[in-house]
Amino acid sequence: MTTMRRRAVPYLLISPTVALIAAFLVYPIGSVAYYSLQHRNLTRPWADGFAGLDNFRRMLFEDELFWHSLGFTAKWVIVEVGLQLILGLALALIVNETFIGRGLARSLVFSPWAVSGVLTTGIWILLYTPSTGVLRFLGQPEAAVLGNPDTVFPAVVVAELWRGVPFFAILLLAGLQGIPGELYEAAAVDGAGRVKRFIHVTLPHLRDAIVLATLLRGVWEFNNVDLLYTLTGGGPAQETMTLPLYVAQRAVDSKDFGYGSALTMAGFVILLFCSILYLRLSRFGGDR
Amino acid sequence: MKLKVAGAALAVLAVAATGCGSDSGSDQGSGKTTITFWDNNGGTRTPIYQELIKRFEAANPSIHVEYVGIPISSVQQKYDTAIAGGDTPDVGGVTTSYLANLTGQQALEPADEWLAKSSVNGKLATSMLDSVRKTVPDGKLYLVPNTSNMDVVWYLKDKLQKAPDTWDEFFGSADELTKKPDEYGYTIRGGAGSIFQILAEMYSYSGISEFFDASGKSTVNDPKNVEFLTKMAGLYKKNTPEADVTNDFPKMVAQFGTGKIAMMHHNLGSYNDHVKAHGKDKIGAFALPTGPGGKRTIVANPVDGFAVFKNSEHKEAAWKFVEFLVSHDSNSYWNEQTGQIPANTDAQGDSWLQGLEHLKTAVETLNDPNTQVVSPPYYLPQFSSITKADTEPLFQKVLLGQMTPQEFLDTLAQKLTDAEAEWKKATGG
Numbered sequence: 001m002t003t004m005r006r007r008a009v010p011y012l013l014i015s016p017t018v019a020l021i022a023a024f025l026v027y028p029i030g031s032v033a034y035y036s037l038q039h040r041n042l043t044r045p046w047a048d049g050f051a052g053l054d055n056f057r058r059m060l061f062e063d064e065l066f067w068h069s070l071g072f073t074a075k076w077v078i079v080e081v082g083l084q085l086i087l088g089l090a091l092a093l094i095v096n097e098t099f100i101g102r103g104l105a106r107s108l109v110f111s112p113w114a115v116s117g118v119l120t121t122g123i124w125i126l127l128y129t130p131s132t133g134v135l136r137f138l139g140q141p142e143a144a145v146l147g148n149p150d151t152v153f154p155a156v157v158v159a160e161l162w163r164g165v166p167f168f169a170i171l172l173l174a175g176l177q178g179i180p181g182e183l184y185e186a187a188a189v190d191g192a193g194r195v196k197r198f199i200h201v202t203l204p205h206l207r208d209a210i211v212l213a214t215l216l217r218g219v220w221e222f223n224n225v226d227l228l229y230t231l232t233g234g235g236p237a238q239e240t241m242t243l244p245l246y247v248a249q250r251a252v253d254s255k256d257f258g259y260g261s262a263l264t265m266a267g268f269v270i271l272l273f274c275s276i277l278y279l280r281l282s283r284f285g286g287d288r
Numbered sequence: 289m290k291l292k293v294a295g296a297a298l299a300v301l302a303v304a305a306t307g308c309g310s311d312s313g314s315d316q317g318s319g320k321t322t323i324t325f326w327d328n329n330g331g332t333r334t335p336i337y338q339e340l341i342k343r344f345e346a347a348n349p350s351i352h353v354e355y356v357g358i359p360i361s362s363v364q365q366k367y368d369t370a371i372a373g374g375d376t377p378d379v380g381g382v383t384t385s386y387l388a389n390l391t392g393q394q395a396l397e398p399a400d401e402w403l404a405k406s407s408v409n410g411k412l413a414t415s416m417l418d419s420v421r422k423t424v425p426d427g428k429l430y431l432v433p434n435t436s437n438m439d440v441v442w443y444l445k446d447k448l449q450k451a452p453d454t455w456d457e458f459f460g461s462a463d464e465l466t467k468k469p470d471e472y473g474y475t476i477r478g479g480a481g482s483i484f485q486i487l488a489e490m491y492s493y494s495g496i497s498e499f500f501d502a503s504g505k506s507t508v509n510d511p512k513n514v515e516f517l518t519k520m521a522g523l524y525k526k527n528t529p530e531a532d533v534t535n536d537f538p539k540m541v542a543q544f545g546t547g548k549i550a551m552m553h554h555n556l557g558s559y560n561d562h563v564k565a566h567g568k569d570k571i572g573a574f575a576l577p578t579g580p581g582g583k584r585t586i587v588a589n590p591v592d593g594f595a596v597f598k599n600s601e602h603k604e605a606a607w608k609f610v611e612f613l614v615s616h617d618s619n620s621y622w623n624e625q626t627g628q629i630p631a632n633t634d635a636q637g638d639s640w641l642q643g644l645e646h647l648k649t650a651v652e653t654l655n656d657p658n659t660q661v662v663s664p665p666y667y668l669p670q671f672s673s674i675t676k677a678d679t680e681p682l683f684q685k686v687l688l689g690q691m692t693p694q695e696f697l698d699t700l701a702q703k704l705t706d707a708e709a710e711w712k713k714a715t716g717g
Contacts, residue, residue, distance in 0.1 A: 042368060042389065042392075042393065042669075043389060043392075043669040043670045043672075043673055044669065044670065044710070044714075045392055045393070045669075046714040047710075047714075129531070129539075130529065130530075130531050131542070131543070131546055143530065144529065144530040144531030144532075144533070144534070146531075146534055147478075147530055147531050147532070147533040147534045148530065149688060149690075232534070233479075233480075233534075234681070235479070235533075235534060235681060235684055236478075236533045236534055236681075236684045236688065237533075237681050237682075237684040237685040237688055237690060238681045249677050250677075252365060253673060253676060253677035254673040254677045254678065255368065255389075255673065256673075
């Protein structure tokens with residue numbers, strides 16, 4: 001009896017966690033997976049029923065917009081995460097130096113991160129709208145940057161950078177402060193200049209922080225809805241349509257929950273696959 | 289001491305029990321019935337309903353109305369969620385543009401029997417009642433009309449001296465009133481809500497009287513409609529701001545409010561916005577210009593009104609509130625505040641309406657036997673998603689020159705034709 005009790009204790013202890021995971025992860029994912037195999041469209045209730053792989057066939061072979069949005073999502077994630085990493089690292093290096101007013105500089109660097117997503121887009125909409133925006137002062141009173149297919153991408157990239165760079169700066173600064181000063185001293189004694197110290201001391205020590213930040217940010221940018229939805233709604237003419245925005249359009253606006261679920265599953269599988277691959281390739285957390 | 293603790297516990301329990309009583313339903317203590325009302329365009333209209341609810345509660349002390357203002361942009365989604373969760377309001381503002389969607393989910397209670405016995409029977413505009421009944425397959429009255437609307441072109445009187453009668457005159461004025469660098473003759477709605485406006489313009493230009501021909505094929509891509517869209521898309525950036533491609537209603541009104549745009553197509557509903565920006569005397573309105581042979585064709589606007597939900601536990605009280613809202617005084621007050629066409633025919637004759645030029649013109653135009661009214665297929669549950677999510681981005685492509693008007697209208701026509709065929713098959717029609 002006592003052995004049985006003793007055996008049950010660990011299971012009992014992890015049961016709350018298991019229950020929470022089941023309720024908040026397994027059930028929602030399972031329900032999306034279930035609906036992805038169903039025809040479920042509120043505007044065509046007569047056609048509801050089991051769909052098999054029909055939604056996936058439609059997605060892969062008939063829906064140009066799926067591929068278009070996927071292509072844009074890839075471009076968006078790569079450009080955003082790449083630029084955020086470079087600029088975030090640069091900012092972290094600057095505010096890691098000792099200078100007068102460093103505290104103020106640090107708070108300023110991090111402040112955009114504290115602004116809520118919808119507020120951020122509100123600010124950028126005002127900046128980009130012809131009648132209220134900044135371009136009036138550059139002699140372009142009527143330029144509609146968000147309405148022009150040539151300028152809309154740089155415009156949304158800049159807006160998201162403003163919000164995303166501080167995230168990298170915070171994480172990388174924390175990493176920088178964990179690097180022992182002696183290493184730099186030793187490198188200097190060995191005759192390493194600034195560049196060499198950066199490459200051989202700073203970067204290797206920041207590896208885990210960089211991997212973690214890019215991975216998290218990559219997933220977030222992939223799933224970014226608030227900024228693009230409020231700023232452009234995926235437009236003009238679907239120019240800035242990411243996969244999650246397309247899901248929102250299909251499932252929420254067109255009420256096609258079956259097909260929307262299939263699109264969501266596609267996004268889920270892609271993210272899962274990319275994350276595993278990335279962690280493997282970067283040997284995250286492993287011994288050097 | 290023990291007694292005191294027990295007493296306190298009992299008191300807490302009692303408070304909790306009464307406090308946790310149902311938020312919608314009979315409040316046993318006061319004998320009041322609480323009904324929930326969802327305003328389908330919460331915001332600027334909220335004070336109007338607050339006033340009407342105050343009047344209703346004064347006349348019906350046993351009923352309490354809980355007001356919930358839902359933003360117009362998310363109202364369909366809110367209803368869908370509420371229906372899925374079984375948590376619908378007792379009364380809701382509903383328009384014919386998504387009525388079929390709600391009745392398709394069996395969410396609403398027909399009002400025919402109530403209306404037959406009501407004091408407002410015979411007082412509601414027949415055209416609006418017909419429009420509502422035509423929207424649903426069983427022809428019942430799931431929505432009691434409160435108001436309707438008409439498309440007009442608003443203009444600034446100091447820029448445009450004479451309202452154009454024909455579309456040719458309109459295009460001429462749009463060009464004349466454009467003055468570089470930043471004065472424009474017209475503004476196109478290129479963002480949310482664009483398709484309905486372009487439909488209204490096309491049919492008034494072509495004079496086509498039906499959305500589907502006898503064989504069930506959509507008339508949207510008729511050569512005359514293509515001809516119109518080609519002309520209209522040609523105005524973009526030539527006589528309109530570049531930002532128009534993403535213009536939704538608030539942006540369009542804001543642009544017109546700057547005073548740099550001479551004409552703007554919307555409906556009667558934006559009157560107050562224009563008065564606020566420009567003052568009453570500067571604003572004029574004309575009905576969409578006439579088509580071939582001077583014939584006027586109007587695409588029927590959705591009828592906006594109130595519906596009692598099937599799940600309501602207090603249907604009698606809910607109906608009482610609806611009846612009150614469409615009665616002469618309330619309906620008159622509501623429409624005077626919003627500047628729209630009252631459904632109550634007694635209210636249509638009120639003096640405030642006769643004093644508003646644009647509204648008088650609208651009522652006369654609508655009641656003119658020579659005016660031809662085309663009804664869009666609001667009964668198609670897919671109509672809303674076809675004319676919004678599916679084709680609004682494509683219209684932007686037309687403006688940006690990435691798609692021809694012909695391709696765009698062919699696509700739209702195909703979707704409508706398919707939806708019509710599917711609908712007929714599903715309803716056995």
